[in-house]
Amino acid sequence: MALISPRTIDLKTGHAQLALQKHIAGCARAIRRVIWHMRLRDYVIRRLLLAIPVVIGVLAITFVLAYVMGDPVGIYTQERTSPEAVEAIRRAHGLDRPLYEQFFFYLRDLASGDWGYSVSARLPVTQVIATRLPATIELSLFAIVFAIALGIPLGILSATKKDRWPDHVTRVVALAGVSMPIFWFALMLKYVFFFQFYMAGLPALPEGGRYTFTVLPYTPITGFLLIDSIITLNPVLFMDGLVHLILPGFALGYLTLAIITRMMRSSMLEVLKEDYITLARSKGLRERVVIYRHALRNAMIPTVTVIGLAFGGLMSGAVLTETIFSWPGLGRWSTRAILNSDIPSINAFTLLVAFIFVGANLVVDLVYGALDPRIRYG
Amino acid sequence: MTKMDTKQYSEEIEETSSSIKYFVYFILVLGFINVIAGFVNIIDALLLYDIGTINEIGLMGNIATGSIAAIVIGILLLPIGLGVRDLENWAFPWVLYANLLAILLFLVNGGFIVYIGLFNLFAIILLMTPQIRAFWWKLYMEDMGPRAKETRYTLYLIRKSPLVVAGIIIIAVYICLAIFAPYITPYGPTEREWYNFLQAPSPQHIWGTDQNGGDVFSMVIWATQVDLKIAISVVAVALVVGAFIGAAAGYFGGAVDEIVMRITDVFFAFPGLILAMAIVSALGARNLDNISIALMLVWWPTYARLVRGQVLIEREKLYVEAARSVGASDMRILAFHILPNTIQPVIVQATLDMGGVLLTAAGLSFIGFGAEAGSAEWGLMIAQGQNHFAQYWVTLFPGLAILFCALSFNLVGDGVRDILDPKLRRR
Amino acid sequence: MVASQDDTSIETTNDIRLDSDTLLLVRGLKTNFYTYEGVVKALDNVQFELKRGDTLAIVGETGCGKSVTAKSILRLVDSPGRIEEGQILFQDVNEEGENVIIDLLQSTEDEMRKIRGNKIAIVFQDPATYPNPVFRIGDQIAEVIALHQDLSRDVLEMKIARLEDALRTNPDAENVEEITTRIEEYKSQLDSPPPPTDKEKKEAAKKRTVETLKLVRMPSAEQTINQYPHELSGGMRQRALIAMALSCNPRILIADEATTALDVTVQAQVLKLLNVLKTELDASIIIITHDLGVVAETCTRVAVMYAGVVVEYTNTDELFSDPIHPYTSGLLRAIPKITEKVEHLLQITGTVPNLIHPPSGCRFHPRCEFATEICAQQRPPREEIKPAHWIECHHPQGSMKGRKR
Ligand SMILES: Nc1ncnc2c1ncn2[C@@H]1O[C@H](COP(=O)(O)OP(=O)(O)O)[C@@H](O)[C@H]1O
Ligand code: SF4
Numbered sequence A: 001m002a003l004i005s006p007r008t009i010d011l012k013t014g015h016a017q018l019a020l021q022k023h024i025a026g027c028a029r030a031i032r033r034v035i036w037h038m039r040l041r042d043y044v045i046r047r048l049l050l051a052i053p054v055v056i057g058v059l060a061i062t063f064v065l066a067y068v069m070g071d072p073v074g075i076y077t078q079e080r081t082s083p084e085a086v087e088a089i090r091r092a093h094g095l096d097r098p099l100y101e102q103f104f105f106y107l108r109d110l111a112s113g114d115w116g117y118s119v120s121a122r123l124p125v126t127q128v129i130a131t132r133l134p135a136t137i138e139l140s141l142f143a144i145v146f147a148i149a150l151g152i153p154l155g156i157l158s159a160t161k162k163d164r165w166p167d168h169v170t171r172v173v174a175l176a177g178v179s180m181p182i183f184w185f186a187l188m189l190k191y192v193f194f195f196q197f198y199m200a201g202l203p204a205l206p207e208g209g210r211y212t213f214t215v216l217p218y219t220p221i222t223g224f225l226l227i228d229s230i231i232t233l234n235p236v237l238f239m240d241g242l243v244h245l246i247l248p249g250f251a252l253g254y255l256t257l258a259i260i261t262r263m264m265r266s267s268m269l270e271v272l273k274e275d276y277i278t279l280a281r282s283k284g285l286r287e288r289v290v291i292y293r294h295a296l297r298n299a300m301i302p303t304v305t306v307i308g309l310a311f312g313g314l315m316s317g318a319v320l321t322e323t324i325f326s327w328p329g330l331g332r333w334s335t336r337a338i339l340n341s342d343i344p345s346i347n348a349f350t351l352l353v354a355f356i357f358v359g360a361n362l363v364v365d366l367v368y369g370a371l372d373p374r375i376r377y378g
Numbered sequence B: 001m002t003k004m005d006t007k008q009y010s011e012e013i014e015e016t017s018s019s020i021k022y023f024v025y026f027i028l029v030l031g032f033i034n035v036i037a038g039f040v041n042i043i044d045a046l047l048l049y050d051i052g053t054i055n056e057i058g059l060m061g062n063i064a065t066g067s068i069a070a071i072v073i074g075i076l077l078l079p080i081g082l083g084v085r086d087l088e089n090w091a092f093p094w095v096l097y098a099n100l101l102a103i104l105l106f107l108v109n110g111g112f113i114v115y116i117g118l119f120n121l122f123a124i125i126l127l128m129t130p131q132i133r134a135f136w137w138k139l140y141m142e143d144m145g146p147r148a149k150e151t152r153y154t155l156y157l158i159r160k161s162p163l164v165v166a167g168i169i170i171i172a173v174y175i176c177l178a179i180f181a182p183y184i185t186p187y188g189p190t191e192r193e194w195y196n197f198l199q200a201p202s203p204q205h206i207w208g209t210d211q212n213g214g215d216v217f218s219m220v221i222w223a224t225q226v227d228l229k230i231a232i233s234v235v236a237v238a239l240v241v242g243a244f245i246g247a248a249a250g251y252f253g254g255a256v257d258e259i260v261m262r263i264t265d266v267f268f269a270f271p272g273l274i275l276a277m278a279i280v281s282a283l284g285a286r287n288l289d290n291i292s293i294a295l296m297l298v299w300w301p302t303y304a305r306l307v308r309g310q311v312l313i314e315r316e317k318l319y320v321e322a323a324r325s326v327g328a329s330d331m332r333i334l335a336f337h338i339l340p341n342t343i344q345p346v347i348v349q350a351t352l353d354m355g356g357v358l359l360t361a362a363g364l365s366f367i368g369f370g371a372e373a374g375s376a377e378w379g380l381m382i383a384q385g386q387n388h389f390a391q392y393w394v395t396l397f398p399g400l401a402i403l404f405c406a407l408s409f410n411l412v413g414d415g416v417r418d419i420l421d422p423k424l425r426r427r
Numbered sequence C: 001m002v003a004s005q006d007d008t009s010i011e012t013t014n015d016i017r018l019d020s021d022t023l024l025l026v027r028g029l030k031t032n033f034y035t036y037e038g039v040v041k042a043l044d045n046v047q048f049e050l051k052r053g054d055t056l057a058i059v060g061e062t063g064c065g066k067s068v069t070a071k072s073i074l075r076l077v078d079s080p081g082r083i084e085e086g087q088i089l090f091q092d093v094n095e096e097g098e099n100v101i102i103d104l105l106q107s108t109e110d111e112m113r114k115i116r117g118n119k120i121a122i123v124f125q126d127p128a129t130y131p132n133p134v135f136r137i138g139d140q141i142a143e144v145i146a147l148h149q150d151l152s153r154d155v156l157e158m159k160i161a162r163l164e165d166a167l168r169t170n171p172d173a174e175n176v177e178e179i180t181t182r183i184e185e186y187k188s189q190l191d192s193p194p195p196p197t198d199k200e201k202k203e204a205a206k207k208r209t210v211e212t213l214k215l216v217r218m219p220s221a222e223q224t225i226n227q228y229p230h231e232l233s234g235g236m237r238q239r240a241l242i243a244m245a246l247s248c249n250p251r252i253l254i255a256d257e258a259t260t261a262l263d264v265t266v267q268a269q270v271l272k273l274l275n276v277l278k279t280e281l282d283a284s285i286i287i288i289t290h291d292l293g294v295v296a297e298t299c300t301r302v303a304v305m306y307a308g309v310v311v312e313y314t315n316t317d318e319l320f321s322d323p324i325h326p327y328t329s330g331l332l333r334a335i336p337k338i339t340e341k342v343e344h345l346l347q348i349t350g351t352v353p354n355l356i357h358p359p360s361g362c363r364f365h366p367r368c369e370f371a372t373e374i375c376a377q378q379r380p381p382r383e384e385i386k387p388a389h390w391i392e393c394h395h396p397q398g399s400m401k402g403r404k405r
């Protein structure tokens, strides 16, 4: 009986604190939430299923590139290796088997965590990835956060002030962003903010690297320098890491910023012409509310897709930026691997980036679903 | 208009009908010339391969672009010529399309077959002469109906848009620089004054010299040839291949469509530069040809998707139905309706991609995939100058060259896309 | 009557007098669209009035400027468009209960916002594109209510009801006294309710939303508020749009082809609904349509538009019994039976002209069977040819045929 014995009436909500009533209401809410989540879950599952053939295709392509078009034996041999020895190596590595079997071995090795040995880094590939991935992720996240945080407001500004000077300035900035070779931009940034500032005796930004390793000690815990410096309560290292992120982050994020700004501008312009905006105005809403409540969410839908796609550009850009700023991430490793014809490394890098890209697009799809009810329930 | 109308129409211009007869002869002969040129091109390429001037990839590229194009278009020209003879009105635009395609592919192919392209150019010129034009232009415009007006209006808008015009002018300047490089540049592409390395800009070397004593100004101009050629050939081949695949997918639908789309999905799962990196390293040798091939492999799915989507849209459109119900042949629907409508977004995309390919190629070459050290290529020049901070001119000028080239293509592509966008059009 | 005076005599806006039963007077309204192709002269000297309790119909072919007129009244014409000149006089009642006359074209944007959705509301043509696809229907309606309505009393009443309810269901709760004193306290506040918090306001707005949806006979209103537009049928969406417009008890409701996109049975329901609501809410309605059947059934007065001009403006009965403008008679001739709804009712030869280069003189003259030279040269003046019957035509037909000017 304890369940239904009344206690007090809440003055605010008017809910009598009936345990049973509360229980029932709670149940109803939970059920409703579950139903909503089920719809969302179905959507997520659908998306995941759609990604499977893509992942298989990605694996097939990397396999073809590394084992069919390239010559995997070359990794193990030198010019002087005798033909018999080459044959032996072939057999030892299963390279004389039919292709589908080799593909199967390839998948098995990948699944069992054997991604090969990186000659250029003198470490197993998985280990290289484990140590270098956090640096790349840190840089990319910094770049994309910067790009989104600046690109979306700029796009809105450009659209709402169409054909006035803020629009013109924004468009020039964005157009330059998509037309500029990212490596050249990075070099020019380095030239101005490192070299010229340094020459002029101004406080120059660092030339490269993640932190001033000559002065500061750093032992990776998670591998993310900023997080580690917070964990170890080291504000000096944190600031140092942040300062080191500025130039590469800006160089890398600029292209994404440009892409997001352009997309935001055009989708905002399109949305502002939609009938529902007229309806929102006809309600007597303030222009600010019309834009930020009614237009923004609709305009974000195509922009989010573009952010997902821009992630690919970001990974490409990371290769170039890391090379220039001596950033100890995957990109720099990959260029070194290429110069050394280090096929397992190149292969692993390509595969990893494709997985990250596919994953990023999955996340984008989910955000998309959250933004657009038509997709969610579709 | 129907075929009957065309016939009646032709009676009115009876007196010029001898010109059409010669035109038909010319097209038929041109077909044979193209077919033969295609075979000769194969033999030529095989010989060059034999003596080692070109490698397997060059051989394949030669056969894929020039030879197949010449043979296919040559064979295509025969029914087109017969169509012209019968005054079928679909045939005239096809003369234009086929020969334009031939010229484009011949240019990409390079070699002697470029000169065969002059015959194709002549065919287009003939097609545009008043005598021949009288047979088809008016009909074409009428059949396009409102779209002809739209096209004129589009051209008007393009002329009125200062940014697009500026972009076109810059592109034209770059093309001129590429063509007339030998007459503009004071130094050759590989000329070095090793004792004059890293000189600041001076009257002798207006943009200074690089670390090998190369004249930066001359090298930047010479590089225009190299980089533009990469961009044009990559976009042209990706466009043609992608368009064919996409059109097939859209036209056949069903399983073909599904397979093609899944394959493009896989290609889109890689960031462009990184897939290109993987392909180049799989190809082995590091040179500009391999960069081109890698980029073609990266870029074709874009066009496949675009064209597929367009074909699907056009197929559904009512007026195609209407045209079919009047008794129009498939060739005619293709020539008058689907192709002209599909081509607009494809051209916009191609223009934008020129910039993208340029940047990606320069990036690849910057990492060290491109031409051999010291040659005149923008990305490579930047890579080699990157550590000479005090000598900013070594990197600044090639970078600006890339920037303005990509910018001009983006300006044109962007502007034209906005102009063509029906949602933005009536402002 | 003001509208019957000559245009020249009422140039000054500070000396405005309107009949006490005139709610809205549109005069000399001119709206242009500045497009790439040229200036679209969409409205030229549009003039009509709306009386209290009337249902005014604006009829005309597609593209003749009906929607632009509606949008112009609320100053919702989008960027390439501009309202060039004219007056839109709206007779409102202020807080003291006095009649005030506002020229909507002269008021500030802030003042307009207080009128839009509140005093004058509009229901748009296409239920498929007008609701915002990413928000729940209920939220979209509640938004207007929270914006314009003073909900403090609602909030208080809601609180009282909730506590009383709780008392009734739990008479033996521990804190009965406390609750009763709180109820008394709330009741004493009813005359000057305290400002509610945002959350309370939202709740009250939601409650009113449900009420409004019930008012428009929305089936299962409680569920509908949580649905997205794409989950509703066209008819339901249209009802939701009507509810949105009605939620603040507007004085004028403009229904821009509110029924065109619906199928015939739903159409009839919605029209009936509008008429019922008119009496329930004491609103005046402007119905925009190209369906003369709708006009005959529901409207008291009619303005016939052609190519951006009101060519004839009179009572419904008068219009159907004695159409004087050649365009109107053509329209009427095109339908065999007035009550029968015909989709394409226009059998007049030719099409609506391009309004970038509208025909000189009378805009109807290229299609008019009575056109003479003067029609191509001079725009006919607007005149009251019979009591309460205005036309713009050089050669009136019907009972006024052959009348010398
Ligand atoms: N956004 C716009 N841009 C250009 N012209 C417009 C625009 N909106 C309306 N018009 C023009 O105004 C005229 C009237 O349109 P409208 O009021 O929508 O007609 P309807 O009577 O069918 O509601 C049309 O001829 C159209 O050309
Ligand atoms: S003014 Fe002339 S053209 Fe216009 S409606 Fe009257 S008679 Fe016809």
Ligand SMILES: [Mg+2]
Residues within 6 Å of the ligand: C066, C067, C125, C257
């Ligand atoms: Mg309308």
